[in-house]
Amino acid sequence: MKTFTLPGTELVVPNVVLGLMRIAEMSDDDVRHLVRTARDAGIDFVDHADIYGGDHGCERRFAEAMRLTPSQRAEIVIQSKAGIVPGAGGLRYDFSYDHLVGQVDGSLAALGTDYLDILLLHRPDALVEPEEVARAFDDLASAGKVRYFGVSNHTPGQIELLKKYVTQPLVANQLQLSITHASLIAQGVSANMAGEDQAVDRDGGVLDYCRLHDITIQAWSPFQAGFFTGVFLGSPDHPELNAVIDRLAAAYDVPPIAVATAWITRHPAQMQVVLGTTTPERVTGAAQGSDLPLTRAEWYELFRAAGHLVP
Amino acid sequence: MKTFTLPGTELVVPNVVLGLMRIAEMSDDDVRHLVRTARDAGIDFVDHADIYGGDHGCERRFAEAMRLTPSQRAEIVIQSKAGIVPGAGGLRYDFSYDHLVGQVDGSLAALGTDYLDILLLHRPDALVEPEEVARAFDDLASAGKVRYFGVSNHTPGQIELLKKYVTQPLVANQLQLSITHASLIAQGVSANMAGEDQAVDRDGGVLDYCRLHDITIQAWSPFQAGFFTGVFLGSPDHPELNAVIDRLAAAYDVPPIAVATAWITRHPAQMQVVLGTTTPERVTGAAQGSDLPLTRAEWYELFRAAGHLVP
Amino acid sequence: MKTFTLPGTELVVPNVVLGLMRIAEMSDDDVRHLVRTARDAGIDFVDHADIYGGDHGCERRFAEAMRLTPSQRAEIVIQSKAGIVPGAGGLRYDFSYDHLVGQVDGSLAALGTDYLDILLLHRPDALVEPEEVARAFDDLASAGKVRYFGVSNHTPGQIELLKKYVTQPLVANQLQLSITHASLIAQGVSANMAGEDQAVDRDGGVLDYCRLHDITIQAWSPFQAGFFTGVFLGSPDHPELNAVIDRLAAAYDVPPIAVATAWITRHPAQMQVVLGTTTPERVTGAAQGSDLPLTRAEWYELFRAAGHLVP
Numbered sequence: 047m048k049t050f051t052l053p054g055t056e057l058v059v060p061n062v063v064l065g066l067m068r069i070a071e072m073s074d075d076d077v078r079h080l081v082r083t084a085r086d087a088g089i090d091f092v093d094h095a096d097i098y099g100g101d102h103g104c105e106r107r108f109a110e111a112m113r114l115t116p117s118q119r120a121e122i123v124i125q126s127k128a129g130i131v132p133g134a135g136g137l138r139y140d141f142s143y144d145h146l147v148g149q150v151d152g153s154l155a156a157l158g159t160d161y162l163d164i165l166l167l168h169r170p171d172a173l174v175e176p177e178e179v180a181r182a183f184d185d186l187a188s189a190g191k192v193r194y195f196g197v198s199n200h201t202p203g204q205i206e207l208l209k210k211y212v213t214q215p216l217v218a219n220q221l222q223l224s225i226t227h228a229s230l231i232a233q234g235v236s237a238n239m240a241g242e243d244q245a246v247d248r249d250g251g252v253l254d255y256c257r258l259h260d261i262t263i264q265a266w267s268p269f270q271a272g273f274f275t276g277v278f279l280g281s282p283d284h285p286e287l288n289a290v291i292d293r294l295a296a297a298y299d300v301p302p303i304a305v306a307t308a309w310i311t312r313h314p315a316q317m318q319v320v321l322g323t324t325t326p327e328r329v330t331g332a333a334q335g336s337d338l339p340l341t342r343a344e345w346y347e348l349f350r351a352a353g354h355l356v357p
Numbered sequence: 358m359k360t361f362t363l364p365g366t367e368l369v370v371p372n373v374v375l376g377l378m379r380i381a382e383m384s385d386d387d388v389r390h391l392v393r394t395a396r397d398a399g400i401d402f403v404d405h406a407d408i409y410g411g412d413h414g415c416e417r418r419f420a421e422a423m424r425l426t427p428s429q430r431a432e433i434v435i436q437s438k439a440g441i442v443p444g445a446g447g448l449r450y451d452f453s454y455d456h457l458v459g460q461v462d463g464s465l466a467a468l469g470t471d472y473l474d475i476l477l478l479h480r481p482d483a484l485v486e487p488e489e490v491a492r493a494f495d496d497l498a499s500a501g502k503v504r505y506f507g508v509s510n511h512t513p514g515q516i517e518l519l520k521k522y523v524t525q526p527l528v529a530n531q532l533q534l535s536i537t538h539a540s541l542i543a544q545g546v547s548a549n550m551a552g553e554d555q556a557v558d559r560d561g562g563v564l565d566y567c568r569l570h571d572i573t574i575q576a577w578s579p580f581q582a583g584f585f586t587g588v589f590l591g592s593p594d595h596p597e598l599n600a601v602i603d604r605l606a607a608a609y610d611v612p613p614i615a616v617a618t619a620w621i622t623r624h625p626a627q628m629q630v631v632l633g634t635t636t637p638e639r640v641t642g643a644a645q646g647s648d649l650p651l652t653r654a655e656w657y658e659l660f661r662a663a664g665h666l667v668p
Numbered sequence: 669m670k671t672f673t674l675p676g677t678e679l680v681v682p683n684v685v686l687g688l689m690r691i692a693e694m695s696d697d698d699v700r701h702l703v704r705t706a707r708d709a710g711i712d713f714v715d716h717a718d719i720y721g722g723d724h725g726c727e728r729r730f731a732e733a734m735r736l737t738p739s740q741r742a743e744i745v746i747q748s749k750a751g752i753v754p755g756a757g758g759l760r761y762d763f764s765y766d767h768l769v770g771q772v773d774g775s776l777a778a779l780g781t782d783y784l785d786i787l788l789l790h791r792p793d794a795l796v797e798p799e800e801v802a803r804a805f806d807d808l809a810s811a812g813k814v815r816y817f818g819v820s821n822h823t824p825g826q827i828e829l830l831k832k833y834v835t836q837p838l839v840a841n842q843l844q845l846s847i848t849h850a851s852l853i854a855q856g857v858s859a860n861m862a863g864e865d866q867a868v869d870r871d872g873g874v875l876d877y878c879r880l881h882d883i884t885i886q887a888w889s890p891f892q893a894g895f896f897t898g899v900f901l902g903s904p905d906h907p908e909l910n911a912v913i914d915r916l917a918a919a920y921d922v923p924p925i926a927v928a929t930a931w932i933t934r935h936p937a938q939m940q941v942v943l944g945t946t947t948p949e950r951v952t953g954a955a956q957g958s959d960l961p962l963t964r965a966e967w968y969e970l971f972r973a974a975g976h977l978v979p
Contacts, residue, residue, distance in 0.1 A: 137667045138657035139546075169668070172660070173644050174654055175625045201548045202825075203513075203562030209571050229550050231794050235761075237823045238871040240849050240894060247558040247869040249549040251825030258829050272551060273668070315799045342795055346760035349794070356759045357789070357895070442964075448978045450857075480979070483853050483971070484964055486936045514824075514873030518880050522905035538862050558869040560860040582979070583862060610859045 103201025307335025358399025669710025810882025
């Protein structure tokens with residue numbers, strides 16, 4: 047497992063991390079097996095959110111299953127998120143002081159820990175008041191409840207607005223990225239091309255921005271074809287892509303999921319891949335992509351096979 | 358009426374202002390009634406443009422109907438715009454020194470005043486030479502003809518280019534914004550989503566940029582569904598949205614137009630709503646939305662009811 | 669021929685330059701005639717790329733046909749590009765140190781010269797490591813192999829990322845631009861308009877960015893309707909545009925191609941037009957657009973006639 051010091055922090059982190067959004071219904075044994083498998087693969091970083099599994103459900107499930115001692119807890123990086131509020135009529139977002147601080151308290155209680163290593167703002171609140179976020183972060187930091195802060199699904203402009211008041215470095219931006227859902231990479235390859243959907247800017251150039259400012263991109267849904275529409279690995283909807291993946295997997299003697307992982311870890315932005323699977327073998331397989339040295343030719347072949355234009 | 362000191366100026370302004378683009382054919386009495394109604398509601402800020410009602414037609418109509426004494430004129434903020442040139446074959450834009458200075462002189466003559474409080478560049482001139490704009494602004498400012506400057510329909514990049522030479526602060530950016538025509542808010546909520554039109558960047562992140570740089574956004578066509586395609590209020594094309602508006606209007610005991618106004622004034626960017634109506638009752642109704650304290654849940658419910666995705 | 673000192677350099681350059689991507693199969697005489705015609709028109713700037721005509725084919729063809737003495741070579745500005753790698757399955761990009769330095773060496777050998785005046789990174793490499801580019805540029809500059817550096821088809825974010833490490837000024841950005849393929853101008857005219865394709869950001873505001881940072885835009889495919897889909901000049905697909913072009917050409921007593929050229933040279937960004945033609949008469953005709961003083965009304969009429977919205 048390749049590790050690196052997360053810029054802006056003193057944390058040494060793996061470039062493949064374990065997302066726990068789907069563990070709410072798992073047994074203690076299954077959770078322990080999943081986490082143990084990840085740890086064995088070198089993954090000592092878990093990704094939570096207050097809303098995963100309902101009201102802190104996955105955080106609580108994790109804590110109850112793992113029953114970590116303080117020293118065990120200190121061995122891992124625990125990241126959680128706040129800012130999304132489910133409701134009867136649909137979602138809303140809330141970055142108010144009270145909501146953020148309250149949700150972190152809820153996460154700490156559910157996780158049975160004194161601190162989060164990293165707190166991410168889950169999705170940009172259209173009604174954000176950056177002064178309030180700054181106040182919340184200051185209080186969470188000074189109370190020792192959160193060590194580092196970041197965002198998720200944020201554009202450069204939204205981050206700049208936060209930074210007008212937030213003094214802590216924003217160390218991560220968790221964004222949807224897979225070989226097939228790759229606009230944040232593909233747009234820049236084909237900018238300024240009339241009539242090409244791939245040329246359409248959907249993120250304000252967030253990849254270059256994050257690289258420029260040493261904000262680590264965490265790729266969520268790394269194997270999803272679209273927005274929770276199913277995985278592309280093995281899907282008959284992506285025959286050309288899977289053919290290339292399978293060929294490279296055979297050549298490198300790894301499972302296909304390792305190649306899909308490596309397509310992200312190979313990128314020089316030094317991203318982290320957030321696994322969403324609850325299947326231990328997939329975790330092991332994906333971990334094999336942590337340091338797989340895809341060549342430029344292979345990386346671009348995968349990119350083209352996913353349907354992206356290389357003009 | 359909620360008021361605030363317009364950042365970059367010493368003007369105390371209301372967050373709902375009276376746009377006068379449609380008064381060219383109104384009688385003196387009707388103009389006076391409209392303006393008096395606005396003043397009674399606390400609206401002491403009028404929005405003009407050289408081209409409204411033809412060649413300074415609305416500016417002249419306003420002046421002839423109001424016949425303001427110097428002290429009456431000093432009580433209100435008069436904003437006008439220049440830069441659009443109608444022509445037989447279509448519009449063009451012109452930010453040349455001669456055009457800008459000449460149009461301001463024309464506006465001052467038509468308005469019967471010595472100065473504009475604010476001059477906006479109406480639409481970005483593709484052939485802009487920022488050095489010329491700077492020279493025009495300098496001369497207009499030093500001659501006492503214009504107190505403050507701003508833009509309309511400008512992107513962050515266009516503003517940055519102007520600021521390379523313009524030394525006065527650009528205090529306002531007038532942009533189309535309503536619950537339904539809300540890309541400048543909605544894009545940021547769904548950035549980086551493949552296949553979603555809402556994710557498409559159409560403005561370079563102008564909302565965050567203006568907040569970051571203390572440029573006040575003025576929302577034009579605040580009740581229009583699209584680009585002058587008709588209002589959404591009461592329209593059978595927007596049943597879900599109107600149902601929510603009507604319910605909230607009843608709950609707050611205000612007319613529906615106040616809720617539509619409040620959706621904009623509630624936003625923490627502290628925008629101004631530019632009314633385009635010539636109906637006094639609508640002005641009164643909209644003014645009731647100046648300080649209506651929509652909750653986050655209500656604001657997001659309106660947003661979703663207008664068809665925007667909250668992923 | 670209008671000339672100007674290319675910002676960031678000591679080069680005095682024409683605003684119309686000769687692109688040599690299509691000379692691979694031309695005879696010595698034809699190449700010499702083409703270049704002589706350009707020189708007679710004041711065009712002393714040629715645009716190459718390593719991949720034009722295959723592996724340095726056009727560069728070699730140029731050198732073999734011209735057999736320039738050192739003093740003749742010093743009379744002209746030679747620009748080339750690197751970074752695109754053709755392959756059996758499609759293109760890829762490669763901004764690695766070894767590739768860039770190797771390709772420049774190949775270009776120098778093919779061109780029979782000791783130095784390139786300008787080297788452009790041809791298309792953005794998704795796997796760019798700006799530290800490597802910086803190292804390559806440093807070594808190429810200190811070895812005297814390249815005098816100045818620039819990019820092609822790059823967005824503002826990509827340029828900013830390069831500038832994080834590259835210390836030389838990036839003096840040019842070669843981008844596709846013609847009256848019909850004009851998103852980089854047209855988007856800004858109609859930003860924030862829902863439902864209008866013209867409002868869609870495809871380049872991150874590269875025009876304003878380049879003007880702001882004194883990066884000269886070089887317009888490639890200046891007469892192409894789309895992405896190598898054929899020229900619009902004289903095309904029955906563009907009757908309205910050609911009618912305006914022909915009328916203006918007659919009025920100014922120049923060929924239509926001069927008007928199409930002037931639409932670009934008239935823009936205050938002081939761009940260069942990169943001709944792709946191998947027909948000497950077209951070069952002569954285009955050169956007549958170098959300093960043609962289109963009025964604002966004429967420029968906008970051409971813009972509207974090409975189908976762009978001026979709202």
